[in-house]
Amino acid sequence: MKRVGVFVCECGTNIGSVVDAAKVAETAMNMPGVAFATSYKYMCSDPGQDLIKKAAEEHNLEQVVVASCSPRMHENTFRKAMSAAGLNPYQFEMVNIREHVSWVHSDKDEATQKAIDLVRMAVAKVVRNRPLQVSYIPITKKALVIGGGIAGMQAALDIAETGHQVILVEREPTIGGKMAQLDKTFPTMDCSA
Amino acid sequence: MSVETSKGWEPKIVAFACNWCSYAGGDLAGLNRLQYPSNVRIIRVPCSGRIDPQFILRAFAMGADGVLVSG
Amino acid sequence: MVAVAQHPNIKLYSYSEVVGLSGYIGNFTVTIKEKAKYVDYDKCTGCGLCETKCPSRVKSEFDLGLGERHAIYKAFPQAVPNKPVIDAKNCRKLQTGKCGICEKLCPVKAINFEDQDRFVTEEVGAIVMATGYDLFEWEKAYGEYGYGKYPDVISGLHFERLVNASGPTGGKIKRPSDGKIPQAVAFIKCVGSRDDTKGKSYCSRACCMYTAKHAMQVVEKIPGGEAYVFYMDVRTAGKGYEEFYQRSVERGAQYIRGRVSKIYPRGDRLVVKSEDTLIGKPIEVEVDMVVLATAMVPAAGAEEIAKLVGFSTDKDGFFQEAHPKLQPVETFTGGVFLAGACQGPKDIPDTVAQASAAAVKVVALLSKDQLATEPMIAYVDETKCTGCEFCVPICPYQAISMKPIKTRVHGETVERQVAEVNKGLCQGCGACVAACRPCALNLNGFTNDQIVAEVDALCL
Numbered sequence: 001m002k003r004v005g006v007f008v009c010e011c012g013t014n015i016g017s018v019v020d021a022a023k024v025a026e027t028a029m030n031m032p033g034v035a036f037a038t039s040y041k042y043m044c045s046d047p048g049q050d051l052i053k054k055a056a057e058e059h060n061l062e063q064v065v066v067a068s069c070s071p072r073m074h075e076n077t078f079r080k081a082m083s084a085a086g087l088n089p090y091q092f093e094m095v096n097i098r099e100h101v102s103w104v105h106s107d108k109d110e111a112t113q114k115a116i117d118l119v120r121m122a123v124a125k126v127v128r129n130r131p132l133q134v135s136y137i138p139i140t141k142k143a144l145v146i147g148g149g150i151a152g153m154q155a156a157l158d159i160a161e162t163g164h165q166v167i168l169v170e171r172e173p174t175i176g177g178k179m180a181q182l183d184k185t186f187p188t189m190d191c192s193a
Numbered sequence: 194m195s196v197e198t199s200k201g202w203e204p205k206i207v208a209f210a211c212n213w214c215s216y217a218g219g220d221l222a223g224l225n226r227l228q229y230p231s232n233v234r235i236i237r238v239p240c241s242g243r244i245d246p247q248f249i250l251r252a253f254a255m256g257a258d259g260v261l262v263s264g
Numbered sequence: 265m266v267a268v269a270q271h272p273n274i275k276l277y278s279y280s281e282v283v284g285l286s287g288y289i290g291n292f293t294v295t296i297k298e299k300a301k302y303v304d305y306d307k308c309t310g311c312g313l314c315e316t317k318c319p320s321r322v323k324s325e326f327d328l329g330l331g332e333r334h335a336i337y338k339a340f341p342q343a344v345p346n347k348p349v350i351d352a353k354n355c356r357k358l359q360t361g362k363c364g365i366c367e368k369l370c371p372v373k374a375i376n377f378e379d380q381d382r383f384v385t386e387e388v389g390a391i392v393m394a395t396g397y398d399l400f401e402w403e404k405a406y407g408e409y410g411y412g413k414y415p416d417v418i419s420g421l422h423f424e425r426l427v428n429a430s431g432p433t434g435g436k437i438k439r440p441s442d443g444k445i446p447q448a449v450a451f452i453k454c455v456g457s458r459d460d461t462k463g464k465s466y467c468s469r470a471c472c473m474y475t476a477k478h479a480m481q482v483v484e485k486i487p488g489g490e491a492y493v494f495y496m497d498v499r500t501a502g503k504g505y506e507e508f509y510q511r512s513v514e515r516g517a518q519y520i521r522g523r524v525s526k527i528y529p530r531g532d533r534l535v536v537k538s539e540d541t542l543i544g545k546p547i548e549v550e551v552d553m554v555v556l557a558t559a560m561v562p563a564a565g566a567e568e569i570a571k572l573v574g575f576s577t578d579k580d581g582f583f584q585e586a587h588p589k590l591q592p593v594e595t596f597t598g599g600v601f602l603a604g605a606c607q608g609p610k611d612i613p614d615t616v617a618q619a620s621a622a623a624v625k626v627v628a629l630l631s632k633d634q635l636a637t638e639p640m641i642a643y644v645d646e647t648k649c650t651g652c653e654f655c656v657p658i659c660p661y662q663a664i665s666m667k668p669i670k671t672r673v674h675g676e677t678v679e680r681q682v683a684e685v686n687k688g689l690c691q692g693c694g695a696c697v698a699a700c701r702p703c704a705l706n707l708n709g710f711t712n713d714q715i716v717a718e719v720d721a722l723c724l
Contacts, residue, residue, distance in 0.1 A: 070220045071237070072212070090639065090709065099223030100235055110231040117234055117722055124721035128714045132639035137688045139290035140389040141630045146282055146569065150612060151604025151619045152394030153268045158623030159392075160273035164630045167386050168268065169277045169296055171565075174343035176265050177396050181326060181421060183428040183435075183481075185612055186473045187504040207722055213596075234722045239640070239710055242660075243694030248715055255723035 002127040003035040005061040006119060007052060009043035009068030011098055016041075018102035020112045024067065027116050033127045035059050043068050044077055052078075053085040061087070063129060065122045067095035067115060088131035093122040142167065149177020203232040204258030209248065211241045211264030218263075233261070240264060265344045279349055283383070285573055288661075288688040289599030290389045290635045300379040302350035302358070303336075307374035310346040312338070314366035314375065322354045324432070327425050330440060331432030336366050336375075341430055350375075390599045390626040391573060393583055394619065395566055397605035400456035400463055400559035408526045409455070409556065415441040416534060417527060417554045420474055427481050437485055439553045442532070446552030448490040449482045450536045451475050452524050456559030457609075458496060464559050464580060470611040471557035472499045476509045478555060479517035491517040492549050494524050494538055502613065520547065527554055560609040574661070575600055582608045593622040598691070601625050640709035641690040642697060644683050648704035651681035655696040655705060663689035664696060 006028040010016030021039035028037040036059040042048050043066055052064060064087065066078050071094040079089035097115040105111040141164055145156045148170030156168045174180070210216040216237050222229065238244055241264020249260050268274055277296055284295030318334035326339040333339075335354040338346065356363035357377055367375040399419055403412030410417055416439045418426075429435035439446045453475055456463030472495075479491035498519065500506040513519060522538040529535070533550050540547045562581040570577050575595040576584040583606050586594040593601050603619040604610060610618070629635075646669055656664050667684045670677050683696075683705065694707040706712060 070223070072217060072220060096220070096235075096237075099220040101231075103223035103226055104229055105231045106228060107231065114231050114234065117724075120724065121234070121236070121718045121721040124717040125714045128711065128717055130708065132708055134636045134639055135687055136634040137290055137637055139630065139632055139635050140292070140387045142386070142388045143390045143392065143626045143630060144282075144292070144294055144386065144388040145392045145394055146573075147394035147396055147563075147604075147606070148268070148276070148278070149394060149396045149604065151396065151606070151615045152392065153265065154616050154619035155392045155394060155603045155623045155626070156268055156274050157271065158620050159626050159630075160271045162627045162631075164273065164627060166271075166274045167277065167294075167296075167388060168274055169280050169282055171279070171281045172339065173279045173301070173337075173349040174339045174345070175268060175276065175278060176344065178421070179612065180265070180340065180342075181328075181428070182424045183431075184477070186477045187502070187508040189477070205723070207719065236715065236718050236722070238694070238715070239707065240693035240695060242658075243698055243707065243710060243715075245698040245712065245715075248719055251716055252719045252723060255720055257719075257723050 002033045002063055003059065003061050004031075004033045004063045004065060004123055004126055005052065005055050005059060006031075006034055006037035006065045006067070006123065007043055007048075007055075008037070008039040008097075008115075008119070009048070009066065010039060010041050011068060011102075012041065015068070015098050015102040018105065018108055018111045019097055019115045020108065023112055024097075024115045024119060028065075028119050028123065031120055031123045033063075034123060035061060044074050049078075049081040049084070052081050056085040056087055063087075063091040063093075063126045065093050065095060065119060065126050067097045067119050067122070069098040070096045070100070090132035091126065091129050093126040093129070095119050095122045141165070144169065147177070148172075148175030150179040152177070203230065205256070206233040206259040206261060207252045207257045208233050208235045208261040208263060209238050209241070209244050210235050212237055212239050215241075215263035238264075265342070269344045276345065277384075278345055282569065282572065286662075288663075288686070289597075290629070291688060292388045292391060292599065294386050294388055294391075296384050296386065298382040298384065300352070300381050302352070302355075302376055302379045303348055304374045304376050304379075305345065305347055307372045308347045308370075309372055309374075310338075310348075311371070312348070313369050313371065315348060317365050317369055319363065319365065320354050320356055322351070327432045328419075328422050330422060330425050390601065390629050392601050392603050392619075392622050392626060393569070393573065393595075393606055394603040394622075395563045395569060395606040397560040397609065398563050400561050402455050402463075402556055402558050405462040406455065408524070409452070409554070410527055414527065414529060414534060414554075415439075416446075416552065417556065419556050419558045420471065420478065421558075423478050423555045424474075427478075427485070437482065444552065445486060446482075447486065447488060448492070448549070448551040449479075450524075450534075450549060450551040450554045451479055451491065451493045451557065452536075452554065453493065453495045453557045454559075455556040456561075457557075464561065466559075466580065466609065467499065468557075468560045468609040469499075469614075470560070470609065472497075473502070473505055473508065473611065475555075475557045476512040476517070480512040480515050483516040490551075492536070492551065493517055493519045494522055494536070495519060496521070496523065502611070520549075522547065560605055562606065566606060573597070573600055578608075582606065593618055593625055599629065637687050638692060640707070641687060641692045642685045642694065642705050642707050644685060645704045645706065646682045648702045649682040650702050650704070651683070652701065653681075653683070654701065655683055655699055658695050658699045659690075660693065660695065661689045661691050663691075
């Protein structure tokens with residue numbers, strides 16, 4: 001059986017005022033594979049992340065579920081916390097009980113039940129996660145700029161100034177684009193060429 | 194299967210949402226505090242192209258009343 | 265412009281187009297077509313002698329048809345590179361075989377009528393799209409402004425050529441029909457912009473300001489000149505912009521709030537019919553020239569190049585940024601960035617800022633020695649793969665190819681084809697996984713059994 005830790009964030013009152021975080025954690029304790037569950041005021045804070053680290057050691061956790069805000073917001077934060085706790089950062093799942101629960105529902109019982117369902121879903125998923133490794137690919141240190149108007153020229157010059165090679169492709173016989181056709185330009189009324 | 198709420202029976206809806214649009218749209222609904230019924234459960238997928246028809250059939254087989262695919 | 269050509273780190277391909285692209289972030293291979301210039305740039309000194317005697321004269325694209333150029337030409341005197349090309353379609357030698365005056369004149373023997381299109385390939389790690397904009401073709405949509413049949417109804421860009429000191433009139437504002445200096449000029453804003461029925465729904469952002477500039481130039485450059493600006497709103501969101509607009513009003517530009525309903529000729533002048541919505545009365549102004557602030561639309565060929573490079577466009581054909589607020593210069597395709605009006609209508613200050621932003625994103629990428637790739641990508645179970653190749657065309661990133669493997673069947677070694685996922689190209693969308701009939705493909709982080717487990721857990 002896997003050993004999963006579940007951490008339920010209250011996000012101050014953002015989650016805590018609608019979702020009963022303690023009840024979610026308590027219910028999670030009985031989910032298959034869960035070895036530890038708790039709730040905390042701010043999981044993304046330093047003490048919150050330390051909580052994961054400590055629990056990982058004390059309870060010999062393999063996998064972690066954090067129920068807090070959107071993974072689009074803090075997934076990377078917690079992946080880093082996983083690494084810091086000596087766990088594989090991909091043995092992690094995030095449950096969105098803020099944007100998808102507490103901010104859009106007002107009935108506390110319904111919201112708490114939804115949060116529990118979502119945590120159960122994440123636990124079922126995380127026990128099937130495999131440890132993944134980041135791989136590396138080489139980079140050709142040269143840039144291509146398509147279009148030699150003001151945008152392309154500025155980008156090409158800025159990149160070139162940092163010492164990188166730039167290839168600038170312009171379909172007309174001359175660079176300058178539309179801007180070369182203009183007279184003085186606002187608001188300074190200086191010459192555009 | 195159903196969701197028992199204070200308003201009586203509600204259908205349970207499973208939603209598959211693309212991480213880049215619909216799931217983000219769900220986040221946006223949260224940011225704007227748009228209230229909607231709580232009987233929908235979102236499963237995040239990397240793209241609506243990831244959704245295998247068997248997931249939808251599985252949801253119905255397991256008792257979901259409705260499935261929303263959005264991407 | 266000269267700084268670009270002279271920079272030791274910039275290699276300029278002028279008169280060239282990107283015709284092929286493959287690879288992925290950090291490792292693109294690009295094919296560039298160098299169109300035949302018929303002039304050897306290694307020999308050409310840019311002296312310009314060839315242009316003076318060329319017998320073919322055609323309308324200059326650079327001057328929007330207001331001026332003329334030869335078949336061998338530089339677009340304008342400060343062109344970069346400052347060397348001519350031969351426009352094959354209008355060259356007598358290339359069309360009929362008779363002429364070749366430029367070849368005889370050229371002191372360094374740089375003319376080469378045998379020149380061909382050349383294809384070169386380059387390896388790059390990042391791409392900046394800066395393909396710019398074109399002007400909305402108002403002639404096709406606005407019948408009330410004459411569908412382009414009145415020569416003195418021109419676009420703002422035409423007006424720029426008229427006031428430009430190196431333009432066809434040497435900077436004198438002369439109207440195209442008879443070369444007379446116009447005493448009264450009407451300006452119409454939002455032609456094609458903010459017009460769902462005939463044009464585009466969006467605001468083109470730069471027109472309010474350049475119209476203010478044009479109106480000011482009319483009252484300042486033409487003694488007794490009158491400028492009438494017909495507007496829906498005056499939008500001056502930008503540093504120093506409102507002050508600039510106020511200055512144009514103080515100098516005498518007359519702003520009239522109303523949509524122009526008709527332009528028609530009276531004698532050699534034009535009558536502009538509108539309503540002044542601030543006083544609620546119809547209004548008629550007789551002018552010598554009308555300048556239309558036409559909408560910005562994506563440059564011709566933008567859709568094709570977007571498809572070639574492999575990123576999406578929005579409903580109006582502008583290039584789609586990854587996030588309107590937080591990733592305005594990124595695209596959904598790794599290593600491809602946006603700068604300028606190709607992403608949406610923009611004025612010069614915004615374009616320069618966005619170009620520098622795109623440059624920083626590129627430099628951030630190129631400064632790394634290697635690139636970490638997201639491991640949540642598709643993988644193949646070779647024992648299950650039947651080699652049906654169904655996944656290959658499904659992949660929107662061309663990340664799947666077939667490779668031969670050797671397996672032992674009944675004690676014999678046989679070779680068969682299986683799918684292979686390119687780790688650099690795969691974006692982890694999982695479309696191939698849903699399509700794979702023998703379930704050989706799976707997606708790290710979103711495997712079939714994980715999603716089914718989620719469904720089961722929810723439906724408990």
